[in-house]
Amino acid sequence: MTNNTTTKWFSSWFDTPFYHTLYKDRDDTEAHAFMDTLTNYLNVPERGIILDLACGKGRHARYLNKIGYDVTGVDLSENSINFAKQFENNSLHFEVHNMCKPYNKQFDAVFNLFTSFGYFDKDEDNLNTIKAIKENLNPFGFGVIDFMNSEFVIDNLVPEEIKTVDDITFNLKRYVEAGYIVKDISFTAEGNDYNFQERVRAFTLKDFETMFEAANVHLLDVFGDYKLHKFNAKTSERLVMIFK
Template identity: 85%
Template sequence: MIADKSTWFSSWFDTPYYHILYKDRNDTEAHAFMETLTNYLNIPENGTILDLACGRGRHARYLNKIGYDVTGVDLSESSIAFAKKFENHRLKFEVHNMSEPYHKKFDAVFNLFTSFGYFDDDADNLKTIKAIKANLNEFGFGVIDFMNSEFVIDSLVPEEVKTVDDITFNLKRYVEAGYIIKDIKFTIEGNLYHYQERVRAFTLNDFEDLFKKADVHLLDVFGDYNLRKFSSKTSERLVMIFK
């Protein structure tokens, strides 16, 4: 089964295999980042947060746990169906396209864990920045937590074999036409599955250009989840705060 490349994120993210491959993600690190980030932004007690491209809601659920009113949105219907099991009166999940404004304003809009740059059409990336701006209230902050593309490309592991839950994933990584691409192949019961992740290799300069076009103001740039200074050569992350 080969996924349609033009909509890789809507097909791959909706499979159980995506969640199996990435089941070892570090929740402790993610939780610490949420606390560090919300403290830095000084989001008010009971403040409202939109988690944009929330997946199964791991960040959203923790943000709710530490006191915030959180809405998580994602294009993946299966991820939202899973996340909805955790809803309460201050935690809601909904299927939504992040390139379109949501029908509410928030104290903060978070786009986390490299959940940006999926679109083939650059116009949709710009529309997403504009949508984030539209969803911020007067005192709100937007946050995009992206990979540091330069660091990722310099340290790219071309081939890797990873076995999780008795599934052997064959991974190939490469750069092509401005995208960082990961080919994912595995066999289950004699059936070969082939998916692909494609993320635009946006740099800080690229984001600055998008922010300028969207008329938003970049306030801070950090290079990791402890909010240390960004270095294009050595930082693993590119965390941008804007409004």
């Protein structure tokens, strides 16, 4: 059986257990340190309220809650949200939500982390996401988009890779196509053949500046890594933008 790619690839691939298998080696220590650094830099108030936009299974949201914040995590993936709900408490909540649309609450901070942006086929959906973030901020709140540095990624793209995780051999092919950074993912599991594709717009800082202007958003700071060092288009691995 072959599971072919769909137009809205993120709503199928992210909802499979195989997505979480492939990326199970993500560095939680680095992620936690980034949350410490970021909340301190933004001076998020004690017991402040934070929206984790496109939260996945909630790894950032759960840590933010652990260090004292009231956190809501939202994601389009029902399976991820159902998994995350087991960790809910009085100050940690998860909900299925489309990030193109405003959430019905305002926050001290809205975080969109780990390149959870640029998946949409329509440019208006990317712009609407930025508009929604702005609408979800209270008068003192900050928005944060943690994106890849597309220029660095393209310059260092590994065209082909084989990665074996939990006895599944993933064949990965990466390339640039029509303004997207594309990853083709093929593997066999339990006797079935699967093919998925990740497509993320290769947005640059200039592209974001254009979208921010269109959304009437003010870009305040730009950093190039999780320690909030200065951004360099050629050498930085990340593009971390703080705005309101």
